[in-house]
Structure formats: C-alpha cells, structure tokens
Amino acid sequence: MRGTLIYIGQRLVLIVFTVLVVSFGVFFIVHLLPGNAFVSDRVHGQALQILLHEYGLDQPIPVQYWNWLTGIVLHGSLGVSLYIRGLPITPLVLRELSVSAMLGGAALIITIGLGVTFGVLAAVRQNSWVDYLLTTIAVIGYSVPSFVIASLGILIFGQWLNNLTNGVIYYPEPWTGTYGTLAELSVPAIALGFYTSGQITRITRAAMLDVIQQDYIRTARAKGLVDRVVVLRHALRNALVPVTSILGPTVISIIVGSVVIENIFGIPGLGKEFVESIFQHDYNVTVGVFTIYAVLIGVANLGVDLIYTVIDPRIRY
Amino acid sequence: MPGETLGLVGESGCGKSVTALSILGLVQRPGRIVGGKILFKGEDLVRMPVDELRDIRGRDIAMIFQDPLSSLNPVLKVGFQIDEAMQAHDKIPKDQIERRGVDLLKEVRVPDAARRANDYPHQFSGGMRQRAMIAMGLSNRPEILIADEPTTALDVTVQAQILELLRDLNEATGTSIMLITHNLGVVAGLCKRVIVMYAGEIVEQGPVEQIFESPQHPYTWSLLRSIPRIDADRRERLRSIEGLPPDLIQLPPGCKFSPRCPYRIERCFRDDPQLKEVAPSQEAACWVTMKRAYAEMGAATITDTRPGAASGVRPPKGVAAKVVDARTIDAAEGPVR
Structure with missing residues (x-):
C-alpha cells in the first residue's frame, strides 16, 4: 500500500514535469503564428503597441510564459481572453471541460461496454455467425473515420428520423442548452466511441480465446461451475489485463476525436473552443486547453496503471 | 471400487x-x-x-x-x-x-x-x-x-x-x-491396483505387488526394467525402451507395441491381442506374455532389448514401411543379431 502511494507520488511529479514542457512548447508555437491577437481589429502603430503592452504581449516569450505560469500557480487563473478582451477564461474553460467530460465519459462507457461485450461473445461463439458478425462490425468500427459516422448520425437521427424522435435528437447550431439531453448526447458519444470499441472488441476476443485454453479454466470446469461463471468470473477477469493496456491509447483517441466530433455536432466543449481559439489568435485559450489535455492524458494513464493492480493482484508497485 | x-x-x-x-x-x-x-x-x-x-x-x-x-x-x-x-x-x-x-x-x-x-x-x-x-x-x-x-x-x-x-x-x-x-x-x-496403458489402450492390469513381481506384458516388463536401481553396477548404462509410442492417428496393425517389442512373433503384426486373464485378478493383452518370453526366449538374461531382438522376428515386408511412424523406423528396422 505504501509502495503504491510512493508510486503515485512519483507519477504525479512526472505529470507536472510533462505538463510544463508541453505547455511551454505550445506557448512558444502559438506565439510564432503569423499575425497577432488583434489582427481582426485593424489597429496599427501606436494603438496596437498600447494594446500589446496592456496584455503583456510586447515582452519576450519566456517572460510571457513565466507570467502565465505564475498566474496559474498563484491565482489559479489561465489568464484573460484576447478575443473577448479581458474576459477571464478559467470559468469558461472549466464549463467547457464539464461538457467535454460528459461526452468523453459517455463515449468511454460505450466503447468499453460495447467492445468487451462484443469481444466476449465473439470468443465464446468462436467461428460461428455471431463471431463473424461481431468481428465484421469491429472491422467497420476501426475502418470508418469518426466524422463519417458522426455525419451519418446527424443525417439519420437529426433529419430523417426527426419526426419519429419528436425532435429529441436534434442538433441546432449552436447547440441549445449546456449539455443537451441524454438522447442528444448518445449520438455523438457513439460516433466518438465506435472507433475504439472495434479495437477493444478485437483485443478482448483474442485475450479471451487465449485465456479459455488455460489450465485454470479447465479447473473451473472440473469444479462443476456453470459456463456463465467460468466465462465471466474466471476467463474475463484474466482477459481484462491486456484490454486494460489499451485503455490509455483509447482515452487519448477519445480526447483527440472529441475535437472533430464537437465541431461537427456544434457541442460547446473544449474541442470546439480549442479550434476556434486557434483561428481567433486567442493564445491564452489555446494554451490553456492544450495544458488541460496534457493533464487529462497524464492522469488517465496513471489511472490505467492503477486499474492493473485492481484486476491482477500479481501487479504491485 | x-x-x-x-x-x-x-x-x-x-x-x-x-x-x-x-x-x-x-x-x-x-x-x-x-x-x-x-x-x-x-x-x-x-x-x-x-x-x-x-x-x-x-x-x-x-x-x-x-x-x-x-x-x-x-x-x-x-x-x-x-x-x-x-x-x-x-x-x-x-x-x-x-x-x-x-x-x-x-x-x-x-x-x-x-x-x-x-x-x-x-x-x-x-x-x-x-x-x-x-x-x-x-x-x-x-x-x-x-x-x-x-x-x-x-x-x-x-x-x-x-x-x-x-x-x-x-x-x-x-x-x-x-x-x-x-x-x-x-x-x-x-x-493397490495398477493399469498400464499403451497407445490409448489398456495392455495390462492387476494388483500392484503382482504386476511388479511378475509383469506379463513386455511393455510393463520394459517399463519396470527402465527404473534405475540403486544397487546396480555403476558401469551399467541406464536402460530404456527403444523407439517412441506410435502416432495415435496412424496406429500399426496388430499389437500396438509390436514395433518396439523384443519378444514379438509373426502373429503380433497381424492380430490385435485382447485382455485376458494371465494370473488370478491379473490381465494382459499379449500373444506372447512374459511367461513364454522367459521360458522360450531367455528374457532373464537378455541384454539386447532392441525390437525383435529376443525372438528374431522382423516385421513382414510392407508393414514397417507403411505404418511405422518415422520416429520409430530406426528402432523397427535396426539390425537384428
């Protein structure tokens, strides 16, 4: 137990270090973009210099970064928006984070639930039509890009079936309401989670087929346990170890995919904000969102490593 | 029981x-x-x-x-x-x-x-x-x-x-x-009781003491002979049974042990022996049995245990080439002195 806590501490230090490097890199790159934050205001000369000075943009980039960093550490503030001048962006980004987290969480549940269920069913019914059907769905899952599925989802549920669903699943631009309803959430969540669910199906199926050959499965059968208990309690638990190993990449894939999906559905989340802020030269928002992504990915990977210890008692840190 | x-x-x-x-x-x-x-x-x-x-x-x-x-x-x-x-x-x-x-x-x-x-x-x-x-x-x-x-x-x-x-x-x-x-x-x-299996079939069964004392199937006898003895001469080599068990998909005709048996007779290549009583509560599936092997082929003093060595019987033409697994050909076709 103590070893685990020390391990978590070490990993957290590593995450902080990674986030520092990533945020500086992004900070540096976005400030190198051609143009400046006030390019759309058509201000020039003296007036521009005054504006730049007001937001500290006339200072060298390392100094600007230092100011940005101290702002986070001392005040918990990601700075102010340069597009809507002077608006503190921390509350804005946090609200968008909660929207994205809901979408991403739903996508994660769908991808794991669907992937593991399909994988187990395909393995248990190996080489039957069930197996072929489910593996075909999995192949389609990771061959079709998420934006295609997203567009189809809008077309089918938002347009063609709009009368049937009574407008429950409908995507006006911009999205009304903060989160949308659960029904509205389901379509983008499936579009987002479908790709990775295909991969999880494949890995679960392969792991199950491997585990079912093991001696301890024979022991479980020799005890007289029913097939359901043998598969779920004895086989699946062991098969989840390799499945867990791709949860890290899965989370990353969902975060990356959310940037595309949120823009297609017009969901007011981090991904949409991220893209807009780049076009608007809203430096602080871009860097802030990117830094949050870095933290999320670091924590997700730590979480995955801790899940290992829950699934497999032989793994200890 | x-x-x-x-x-x-x-x-x-x-x-x-x-x-x-x-x-x-x-x-x-x-x-x-x-x-x-x-x-x-x-x-x-x-x-x-x-x-x-x-x-x-x-x-x-x-x-x-x-x-x-x-x-x-x-x-x-x-x-x-x-x-x-x-x-x-x-x-x-x-x-x-x-x-x-x-x-x-x-x-x-x-x-x-x-x-x-x-x-x-x-x-x-x-x-x-x-x-x-x-x-x-x-x-x-x-x-x-x-x-x-x-x-x-x-x-x-x-x-x-x-x-x-x-x-x-x-x-x-x-x-x-x-x-x-x-x-x-x-x-x-x-x-207390023992069953000896060879190539998926029972070749001998009976009470342990009896089987150890007087095995009747040459396979059982060979297995027992293969146990290293602590009182054996130090220069003596460890004894083994020549060859390997047959491929269970391509079984030889007749007795399954015949390609490796030192005491085989012609009949062993033709007919598959069934279990029959060889002593009270002891059964063996063998045409020869060790009783006869001791009496007629000098099993007590045998040193050469290669296939057919004691009886001098070689597999009939065609049988060995057709069915004997490649792994056992050396043993089955080896020179018989």
Whole structure:
C-alpha cells in the first residue's frame, strides 16, 4: 500500500514535469503564428503597441510564459481572453471541460461496454455467425473515420428520423442548452466511441480465446461451475489485463476525436473552443486547453496503471 | 471400487490424461469422444447431458492437475477458489462453506490456514498450491479423486509429502484415488491396483505387488526394467525402451507395441491381442506374455532389448514401411543379431 502511494507520488511529479514542457512548447508555437491577437481589429502603430503592452504581449516569450505560469500557480487563473478582451477564461474553460467530460465519459462507457461485450461473445461463439458478425462490425468500427459516422448520425437521427424522435435528437447550431439531453448526447458519444470499441472488441476476443485454453479454466470446469461463471468470473477477469493496456491509447483517441466530433455536432466543449481559439489568435485559450489535455492524458494513464493492480493482484508497485 | 487406489501408468502420449479428462467430459475442442462407455454408478457419463455431467464434476468425481500454478486462477484468492467448488453444488450447507474452506486447508496441512486462505496463488509455494488443489478437490467429499500427475511439477521432497497426504486422505475419508503417472515408484508407494496403458489402450492390469513381481506384458516388463536401481553396477548404462509410442492417428496393425517389442512373433503384426486373464485378478493383452518370453526366449538374461531382438522376428515386408511412424523406423528396422 505504501509502495503504491510512493508510486503515485512519483507519477504525479512526472505529470507536472510533462505538463510544463508541453505547455511551454505550445506557448512558444502559438506565439510564432503569423499575425497577432488583434489582427481582426485593424489597429496599427501606436494603438496596437498600447494594446500589446496592456496584455503583456510586447515582452519576450519566456517572460510571457513565466507570467502565465505564475498566474496559474498563484491565482489559479489561465489568464484573460484576447478575443473577448479581458474576459477571464478559467470559468469558461472549466464549463467547457464539464461538457467535454460528459461526452468523453459517455463515449468511454460505450466503447468499453460495447467492445468487451462484443469481444466476449465473439470468443465464446468462436467461428460461428455471431463471431463473424461481431468481428465484421469491429472491422467497420476501426475502418470508418469518426466524422463519417458522426455525419451519418446527424443525417439519420437529426433529419430523417426527426419526426419519429419528436425532435429529441436534434442538433441546432449552436447547440441549445449546456449539455443537451441524454438522447442528444448518445449520438455523438457513439460516433466518438465506435472507433475504439472495434479495437477493444478485437483485443478482448483474442485475450479471451487465449485465456479459455488455460489450465485454470479447465479447473473451473472440473469444479462443476456453470459456463456463465467460468466465462465471466474466471476467463474475463484474466482477459481484462491486456484490454486494460489499451485503455490509455483509447482515452487519448477519445480526447483527440472529441475535437472533430464537437465541431461537427456544434457541442460547446473544449474541442470546439480549442479550434476556434486557434483561428481567433486567442493564445491564452489555446494554451490553456492544450495544458488541460496534457493533464487529462497524464492522469488517465496513471489511472490505467492503477486499474492493473485492481484486476491482477500479481501487479504491485 | 469404493476406497480403492488405482494407478494409471504409461509413457508420455499414451492417452492417460485424455482418458482422465474424458471421464468428466473435459476434452478440449477439437477433441471429442467418438465412442465407448464410461460407467459411474451404472450411468454412462459419455452419453450424459452436459447439465447432469456438470453436477457430477467436482461433487462426485473431482480432479487435480499436473501444474498447480497454472491450474489455479491467478486473480482469485485461494480460499475463494475452494469455497467456489462447494458453492457450485448444494452438498455442503451454505453457512458452513467458509469455515470448511479453512478446515480443508488445515486438513491438507497448509500452515496458518485462516490467513493463507486470503492469499493469491502466486503467494503460495509449489507444494502448497498442490495442497490447495487437493483441498479444492476434496471439498465436496467426492467418491473419486482423479490426480493427473499431481507430483510431476514438484521437487522430490515435496512429491513425497503430497503422496503421503493423498494416502492419508484416502484412508481417512474413503475417497477412491485414481493416480495418473509415468512414475512407477509413485504407483508402488500409493496404489493397490495398477493399469498400464499403451497407445490409448489398456495392455495390462492387476494388483500392484503382482504386476511388479511378475509383469506379463513386455511393455510393463520394459517399463519396470527402465527404473534405475540403486544397487546396480555403476558401469551399467541406464536402460530404456527403444523407439517412441506410435502416432495415435496412424496406429500399426496388430499389437500396438509390436514395433518396439523384443519378444514379438509373426502373429503380433497381424492380430490385435485382447485382455485376458494371465494370473488370478491379473490381465494382459499379449500373444506372447512374459511367461513364454522367459521360458522360450531367455528374457532373464537378455541384454539386447532392441525390437525383435529376443525372438528374431522382423516385421513382414510392407508393414514397417507403411505404418511405422518415422520416429520409430530406426528402432523397427535396426539390425537384428
């Protein structure tokens, strides 16, 4: 137990270090973009210099970064928006984070639930039509890009079936309401989670087929346990170890995919904000969102490593 | 027979384990039972529906396996895995299961049983794991315990402890034990009756002392001769049986042991011998039997045990080339002096 806590501490230090490097890199790159934050205001000369000075943009980039960093550490503030001048962006980004987290969480549940269920069913019914059907769905899952599925989802549920669903699943631009309803959430969540669910199906199926050959499965059968208990309690638990190993990449894939999906559905989340802020030269928002992504990915990977210890008692840190 | 201890011996690949797995219907796909009968209390287990067979597994007939580490689920606590065997059947009252789990571990002499029940298999040593497997097997007080090479993966001192434990449990609980092994020493130490298998068939059976004293099948005789003796001449080479068991997909015609047998006669290549009584309560499937081998072929003094060496009979033309597995051709076609 103590070893685990020390391990978590070490990993957290590593995450902080990674986030520092990533945020500086992004900070540096976005400030190198051609143009400046006030390019759309058509201000020039003296007036521009005054504006730049007001937001500290006339200072060298390392100094600007230092100011940005101290702002986070001392005040918990990601700075102010340069597009809507002077608006503190921390509350804005946090609200968008909660929207994205809901979408991403739903996508994660769908991808794991669907992937593991399909994988187990395909393995248990190996080489039957069930197996072929489910593996075909999995192949389609990771061959079709998420934006295609997203567009189809809008077309089918938002347009063609709009009368049937009574407008429950409908995507006006911009999205009304903060989160949308659960029904509205389901379509983008499936579009987002479908790709990775295909991969999880494949890995679960392969792991199950491997585990079912093991001696301890024979022991479980020799005890007289029913097939359901043998598969779920004895086989699946062991098969989840390799499945867990791709949860890290899965989370990353969902975060990356959310940037595309949120823009297609017009969901007011981090991904949409991220893209807009780049076009608007809203430096602080871009860097802030990117830094949050870095933290999320670091924590997700730590979480995955801790899940290992829950699934497999032989793994200890 | 209730309370009996039966040994099933033979080389690797003779079908010992498959026989045992067939009893409980645990043969892995693509393997399946194509025919025959396995009778348990007058019922044929081969033709029994899976649901009924499942009730027998672990309750009436329990089984323990060769490698206790791979046979225990690595992610579940040892105590839980034992309790689970009892939960699967209604033989033990539910409220007693947990206490009986710990008692069983005590019974198989796992020290500090109450605490160890909460450990995982990887925290157990090899011998302790096999004890836990035995505890699991005995949990429903089965009538038969099938032990498939229970000591092969263990070191020698632990082997002896496990065998002693099995013998004590057999005497204390009256559970019949069917011990599968290639180690005749283990059979001598534990079993009262022995069945010798070759190429998937029984070639000899009978009481242990009798079989060890006067084996009648040349295969049994060769196995016994292969045991290294501590009082043997130091310069003497270890004896083995020339060749390998046949490929079970391409069996030779006639007696399956004929390609390796020093005492074979012409008939052995033609007709498959059936089990018949060779002494009181002892049966062997052989046209020659060792009685005749001693009397006519000088088995007592034989040093050359290559195929056909004692009888001088070579396989008829065509037979060897057609069916004898490539691995055994050397042995079958070797020069006969």
